[in-house]
Amino acid sequence: MLKPTIKETGVNESERILEKIARETFLSLWSYPSLYRGVGGGKELIDLTIYFNNTLILFSDKGEVKFQSDRDIQIAWGRWYRSAIKESAKQLYAAETFIQRYPNRVFLNKSCDEHFHFDVSSKDLKIYLIAVTRGISKDAKRHFDSIAPGSSGTLSYYYPAPESLILQTPFMVNDLDPTKTFIHVLDDKGVELLLEELATPTDFINYLNFKECAIREHNLVSIGGEEDLLAYYLQESGEKGHDYIPYLIPDGKGKLKIPDSAWKHFSNSVPYALHYAKRKSAKGWNEILQRFSDSIISGSVGEGADLPILMHAKAVESLASENLTSRAMLSRFLFEKYNSVPKNVRSSVVVPSIMRPERVFVFVFFPWGNSYKDYSEYLSERSSCMKLYAHVARYKFPKAEEIVVFGAVSQGGVIDSESIIILDGKQPVTGAERLLAQKIMKEHKILDSVTEKRYSLGNQWKVGRNEECPCESGKKFKKCCGQP
Structure with a gap:
């Protein structure tokens, strides 16, 4: 007998915002804030859990950790990094370990009398870990603008860097622990953008998989910001959509670096206009x-x-x-x-x-x-x-x-x-x-004269600047998505 599912709500406003954003992509059926461990009197497992088709996505959101901008920037950055990122990583690894060891002790509520609906005991269960950070954009933009004006204010990434170097380089994040499950560190702008542009479970999960493979298998070294990697990914659409890992073209040293201008250029392109049109449709x-x-x-x-x-x-x-x-x-x-x-x-x-x-x-x-x-x-x-x-x-x-x-x-x-x-x-x-x-x-008279509807994406990438924009705005491309 189907009965209402009673979920816990996020502990703080930041978690509630994250859950609302995620619910629009993964829907209420697959989004669960504040699951609990059935040990120790019901302790919170993680801030947000997504389950879809034998895949778990665990989110840790520590809320808005204050960046002490009145202090020396390296001191402020080190403190913020440890509180916002390292603490999230600790929570994520602990949640992953618990689920792998005790898959039948995951509950919907603190009283631990309602089990999590989905079976997470499968040996081939895929787990993705995401640390969400907040309140850093203004300070990051101020810092990056002092180096070169025009920053988006998002975190930058240099994946092979040791933590000692990261602590000396404000607003840059690495691959936190290459020996463990990869952690996607996203600022609030990054996670909102991904969930908005990759607005289906399949697209979002495929992007996470693409990113992990690019970093750990194909030598992706650095990106200007999460939005720039997203631009690289979206412009490589196949006929079935984004159902494969785009070919990565390394530099002369066998490394791949994506600059911080990639999203700016992509968002004014025909491929993005077509992507936006699909979102509307x-x-x-x-x-x-x-x-x-x-x-x-x-x-x-x-x-x-x-x-x-x-x-x-x-x-x-x-x-x-x-x-x-x-x-x-x-x-x-x-x-x-x-x-x-x-x-x-x-x-x-x-x-x-x-x-x-x-x-x-x-x-x-x-x-x-x-x-x-x-x-x-x-x-x-x-x-x-x-x-x-x-x-x-x-x-x-x-x-x-x-x-x-x-x-x-x-x-x-x-x-x-x-x-x-x-x-x-x-x-x-x-x-x-x-x-x-x-x-x-x-x-x-059921399907007696009906055949399958076949369709072709055709040569839809060629759009002249004076033609109607593919985003269906009704404007010419040059005055819409084709603006520089």
Whole structure:
């Protein structure tokens, strides 16, 4: 039986802000502030935990540690570094060790009577560690501007540097301990930018993986700021989105250095305008996911109330795992179909995922009518119809390994309502199932004349300065994202 999930809130305002930002990317279903260890009377495990598809992201946020700008800068920096960064690292390593040793002792609340929903005992569980720092931008900008004007005020990074050198170099961070799990040290601007630009779990996780591989396997030595590495990453999009590690071009000494001007140049480029357009296009998909997620956490689902939260989470994960490129395309087809069909008419469209072509989405719009005595009767009828679509889709698209049937109210409905069915397409269709599917197609007019919607990203990177900006602002590119 699904019941409301009661979460703890962040201890301080900084943690609450971080949780709100993370929730917009990972949704309420996968974001958990202040989990607790089931030992010692319920001690806080970490400030924020993200779980998604056998991946944990642990955030430590020490709040705004005051930088003592009235002191000598090296003294002030050393004190701040130890309090804001080293203490976060200590907390992160401790949380990681605890989870690995006692995966069944992680709880949602301080009283330790509600276990964390997700299984973190898997041996191949991937863990990412992030230390978030705050309140350093003004001092960092003042320091860097004294060297060369125009700083963004974010931390800079020189990864192979020993701690002794870091303590003598204000506002620079290294690879804290190369013998342990890598810690991503992000200032408040950095974490907000990453969660805004990498606005899906898949994109965010893939970026973290890319960064760790670049530093520890491909000799990335230094970056001007987190935003500059992000620029390098985003400009290397493939046809399926950012689903691979971009090729790293080292200098003559076999090292890679990314200057602090990379983000400034990228943010005024065609690739960024196209990336921004994808973010806008994907908003409808994101809003649907938000409704699914919030209804599961609040225990107020319209269907499947008798099912446990993990079954609901697994179903929604299929939608949430789509990256930004795929979401933008799926959202476009979803809403184009919805808007093109007359009111109170049943319709459907079949669209494969860009990111995972073996996953096929069947969007079904089912009309609301006055003949239904109540909402539950309508849901029951729609659910039955969706099952028919799922059965036919298995037969009609035999190469699909996963079929996601998404049901919604067609135009003219009195309420907004969505539901999903996930079907494993790996099992071959039997002769009896084939005959039944053919009968359904004929009698119910379900997918009888529908083929998959195919799409191509095409040569979308070539945009003239006098052409309309790809970000869909309606302005010419030279007066929008193409401004110097």
